[in-house]
Amino acid sequence: xxxxxxxxxxxxxxxxxxxxxxxxxxxxxxxxxxxxxxxxxxxxxxxxxxxxxxxxxxxxxxxxxxxxxxxxxxxxxxxxxxxxxxxxxxxxxxxxxxxxxxxxxxxxxxxxxxxxxxxxxxxxxxxxxxxxxxxxxxxxx
Amino acid sequence: xxxxxxxxxxxxxxxxxxxxxxxxxxxxxxxxxxxxxxxxxxxxxxxxxxxxxxxxxxxxxxxxxxxxxxxxxxxxxxxxxxxxxxxxxxxxxxxxxxxxxxxxxxxxxxxxxxxxxxxxxxxxxxxxxxxxxxxx
Numbered sequence: 137x138x139x140x141x142x143x144x145x146x147x148x149x150x151x152x153x154x155x156x157x158x159x160x161x162x163x164x165x166x167x168x169x170x171x172x173x174x175x176x177x178x179x180x181x182x183x184x185x186x187x188x189x190x191x192x193x194x195x196x197x198x199x200x201x202x203x204x205x206x207x208x209x210x211x212x213x214x215x216x217x218x219x220x221x222x223x224x225x226x227x228x229x230x231x232x233x234x235x236x237x238x239x240x241x242x243x244x245x246x247x248x249x250x251x252x253x254x255x256x257x258x259x260x261x262x263x264x265x266x267x268x269x270x271x272x273x274x275x276x277x
Numbered sequence: 278x279x280x281x282x283x284x285x286x287x288x289x290x291x292x293x294x295x296x297x298x299x300x301x302x303x304x305x306x307x308x309x310x311x312x313x314x315x316x317x318x319x320x321x322x323x324x325x326x327x328x329x330x331x332x333x334x335x336x337x338x339x340x341x342x343x344x345x346x347x348x349x350x351x352x353x354x355x356x357x358x359x360x361x362x363x364x365x366x367x368x369x370x371x372x373x374x375x376x377x378x379x380x381x382x383x384x385x386x387x388x389x390x391x392x393x394x395x396x397x398x399x400x401x402x403x404x405x406x407x408x409x410x411x412x413x
Contacts, residue, residue: 188318264324
């Protein structure tokens, strides 16, 4: 009888505080890291245009950031045109009719057209036929 | 009276430390992951290279050429030149939509002018919008 009483007293004294802390820390870590795909877009001063509202929301197969100085960035990494061409070629090779390979270009609005032209010529060599220009609201520019 | 006093003493001993920890962690998480970035929009266009992309039996698209006049870009269509996107849109509205429109520009034109031309073509009702990158 006295043994049972001591067991029950021991059960009551189990402290779950630190376990709950750890579990929440893990949940927060996994939720936070799962968002990185969305957050990995370089901050760029995009052209100010309202865009095409009829365009259906579809995550592009490839997102290329173009800075004011003409640097190309893919997934937060500075990437050469040769490497972009290689990535695009692989994407075009794996595309299907239902899900064609498309590219979103996020350019700095003050960057020169020559940088965009060099990029698009490379993409055109790989068979890319459609591209999208990213814009933000804020009146005409 | 004695019973009530005992209950109040028990309530006073509730350990809130871990709950406060958790609440603050959740608060920090939502602050960090909140999306403060501006909503982005898209302007789709077809990619056409010089001398390619248009079949001989297709209608030839009307060409918008963007040039630099001093520090300002100007939009030209044949002999007509306009200085802003609104005037370009008004000009495009008068044209037939079926052949589509192709945009070309000089290498030093800012990309904002290309976006303005694509937007004007879209707002004027052109479904076929293409961009012709210059290889010069």
